[in-house]
Amino acid sequence: MSVAGSSSRVAEMAGLRLPIEAHVLQAFVTEGIKPLLDTVITFGAGHFYCSQSDKGGLVFGGDIDGYNTYAQRGNLPVVEDVAEGGMALMPVIGRLRLLRSWGGLLDMSMDGSPIIDVTPVEGLYLTPAGAMAASRRRPPPAGASPISSPRANPTLTPPPTVSIVSRKGASSTKRAWARNRTCTEGTPCGSNALIAVSALWKSSPIAAMPP
Amino acid sequence: MTAAVREAYGVDLPAKSVTARGKSVNFIGYGPGQWLVVSETLAHEALAEDLATRLKGLASVSDQSGGRAVLRVSGPRARDVLAKGLAVDLDPRAFPAGGAVTSTISHMGVQLWQEGEADSYDIAIFRSVSASFWRWLTASAAEYGYEVVTTS
């Protein structure tokens, strides 16, 4: 039995309960372009893979959407996430346009390990199909941002707030202000007290605060 | 717990995601049974100790003063700037005066609350990402023009 995405439902007909959840993986294709990639490339840290189809479109994908589903479609945050991973790996694809996206179902085992097994049903063997070995690493940041206001002081006082005034563009009627109370560009500090209070659940007056 | 807080700080502990301003402190509900207590005047250690003493057996207290930076974004286009990162409806019809929310902006966790003027928002961000946040904020505000104001 190998019925990607529907293993649970098919196995159920034979009275089997499987260590499988159905997930959706989105795939994407761009408009056709002249040869750019002659191999599959992947970016484990950013979760992105890409190849070029015979018709010229880049075919790519990334992480699964991450919830049980039988709806063969995904959601926008993953679309954006995959695009971000793609452009981190290949900045030149920015102007390429996405033509089409779709979602395919995968059988995911509980710990990501592949399963090939005999079953209690005579003659029934199980090889759930799907992308089992996907790495689930968190993406790294690219590059560094500077931090300002160094201070060498034997007594431990927070650095002072520094005023930076920059004006860019804009007419005075359409103006937004960023008021810098406790941090300057990259150097947070300050004199505010900011304290987390977590109530014991049973003593909390708002145990029913809506999520 | 409500009584203990009212007695000490003169504020009704908010039962929703809103801010409640008391004597020198601001209680911001940010989740069921969780508040962020912000003070612009009290010393953080003393306040944390005072809270811990008064709420003993009712709640636990954890000083976060060193771990956050707080910015205020205000002005007629403040909501337009924030919308570029925040998937929360800040329109007065949906977000009450004094409303508070915990969410993300540009992949960074934020706690945001509205205080004072209608289009003025305070945003607490984690210390370590404050440089990245600042880059996002200036990039997002540039279209409208912006001014960085430092309070003393």
Place this chain on the structure above:
Amino acid sequence: MEEFTYRGDATVTRPESLDASATDAWVDYVYLRDNPAGPHKEHWHHSAGCHAWLVVTRDTRTHEILAVEFAREGS
């Protein structure tokens, strides 16, 4: 979607027994899933928000959310 993190089936119960006889119950709890096509009770964590664990009843065919409650209250 970025704001919430999915964990999975909320109907499974952690066994209390550590006896060898409880093996099936433990394997069930850790690995086996009904994986229904239809209403599914599942755990979601409001990870970018209030950090509450929620029990969400959601139709896996349409993604329609049928009910939400705090996991803490359901237990």
Place this chain on the structure above:
Amino acid sequence: MAGAFWEKVYEPLIRRSAGLGRAADTADPDHYEKTNAFCDVLVIGGGAAGLSAALAAGRAGARVILCDEDFRLGGRLLAERDEIDGQPALDWLKAAEAELMSLPDCRILRRTTVFGVYDGGTYAAIERVNDHVPVPPEHAPRQRLWRIVAKQSVVCAGAIERPLLFGDNDRPGVMLAGAVRSYVNRYGAAPGRHAVVFADNDAAFRTATDLADAGIAVNALIDARRDPSPAAQAAAESARAPYFSGAAVTSVRGALGIKSVLITDMNGQNQQFDCDVLAMSGGWSPTLNLTTHLGGKPAWDNGLSALVPGDLPPGMSVAGAAAGKFSLDACLASGEGAGAEAARNCGYSPSAPARPVAKEEAATPASPLWQVEKSRGKAFVDFQNDVTVSDVKLATREGFRVPEHVKRYTTLGMATDQGKTSNLNGAAVIAGLTGRYIGAVGTTTFRPPYTPVAIAALVGHHRGPDFRPTRLTPSHAFAKERNAVFVEAGAWLRALYFPQAGEAPQDTVNREVATVRSKVGVCDVSTLGKIDVQGTDAGTFLDRVYANTFSTLAVGKARYGMMLREDGFAMDDGTTARLAEDHYFMTTTTANAVKVMQHLEFCQQVLWPELDVQTVSATEQWAQYAVAGPKAREVIAALLDSGQDISNEAFPYMAAGSFTVCGGTKARLYRLSFSGELAYEIGVPARFGDALIRAIIEAGAPHGIVPYGTEALGVMRIEKGHAAGPEVSGQTTAHDLGLGKMVSKKKDFIGRFMGERPALTEIERASMVGLRPVDKDTRIRAGAHLVPKDADATASNDQAMSPPWPTRRSSEAGSRWRCSPAGRSATAK
């Protein structure tokens, strides 16, 4: 051989010469943006129906967003010469637009195409903010992605005109009739000097009237319908041109531009008409793409000869031509109705003012001509991908009878328009060839995006250094001043090592390690996850989440802990200190900080809600430095305010306590070592982190202190045998890591039962061993394999499984191995 020749020579040649664009070779200099918007009613399309819907909802007080892909509202009103309420439709359009702009809560997004429908009433739209200017103004994006969350939506996306399938229908001068009317009526441009109109519906014959009124000669009106249509006849009269019903264009003359068309009338007689423009129309297909993105299937309407929306996504309605309502009056009425209904569904009470009225044309039903059978030459179905009727015939001969299969065989509908003009014609050809009813053949599935969307627009701000936020440690500025080389550890930037002038990287690491071993060094370990665990049941709670016991830990002490997953594999490790009876301070690895926090919250809220325990992340709150080496005590003592004792007796190994440093700043001190020396970790609130590291350096100067980075840290922890991230890979157990003895047998805890499964504890399992190279001059590199001395480097001789995962911290993977402890001696090669 032939295959190789094809692959190596022909195929690359063909691909190079294919008519495709080229990807840029540099990154796009323009910038892109994403933004969020919320509304009650989202109206998609700003034609007659969309304007009516937006007005109805907006007047009722709803928050409305109206998106239109054109730079000007109006849709087909701009291209037709309609009247509304007896006045030119453009007057109504002007008034409607002005009223919408005056509404307080109506946002009009021009140049904006809604391209996707997602869960929870989320709609994705692309705004081409500055595509029409050569260079976007400073600080303005080229394009902006809108994520719109709407309670209700009204799709008024109109319809797309279909070409007719006859030989040489791709010749320059053959145009859609609607396009001809746009040239003439909207832009005031003559598409030719003399025209022929060929169509199967009344609307298209208006083209003849419009052309004639604009002074362009019309030479013939060719109606595919057998019965003459009064409206078409009237158009012919006004254009003073002959009208043929039951006729068709069977061939086109002229290669670079058409010169004449040959028609065959219902009696089979041929006639030739000169023309340089042929306006054709095969009817209109409702633009129902958005209605199907959540899985709804369009339905075939035999009366309309068109697909119409089927099951709609929650909160969506369809009006106007997109709903198959093709007359202007029906567009106005259905738009108004749908807008009012959407507002009502959001809790508003729309009033019902007199709606605008357009003259209802008496129309002869369209009778679609799917294909001109007798014509010669290539009849294009997909004009972009050059798919002809004969290509579709070949596909069906090959056995592809389903549109999805024909699509993949012929590429029909796979171009940038994704079959907007061709899919239905293709389905009709298949239906004809396979003797089926067109509704039974169906079409391919519409998928997002509705219109091609630049990848950069989906990326917005998150590119280059802003791909993901960068987390900077409290000592980042200090490390930069000291020329640190940084390494990415998840989102963090950590100092890898601190090179001095002229030093090679390995020399730097050796110097840092040697200094820590002989004197003292300081390393920023603030990136470790830190969690405040409080409550009267905190000890019990930790006993259940750690494999070892914490409830017995004395106040003022720290203990190393190992956490398992419920399936028995190692999850994370770290040191947890007991600061008070009901207060523990947990540390996690840098990589797993978020995961562990979420895990603790699950245990606390879902598994054991009866426990009195609260957890709060304190990772950002504390700047923490490891001060390690024989002189560490002297350095720490120099920082402490007077009267505080950290002698070995007063503050022994694994002690934890609160102190004050540098004149009253509260600090937490832990005597623990990751690197195997006399060592302390000292924590202060992060705002003092920068000042503290400078104070440590100053206090350590007399002892020769150096700052050291994660590379030296890795070397030292490996020499000590500490497991860390690369080893806790999700595939190792506590036993594998040599920590089996820590695992308690006395209590239940997460992973206890499953961790005792034989396969997870058996002696044959791979385990961690340390290696000492025989040849100290040869470096063992990350990812190297071990083979017996002088053996061939083949997989069968490999002594180890691959290192768990590649790692950025080379020394860690390079020096630790998982290999069989079965007694074979391994030599690094």
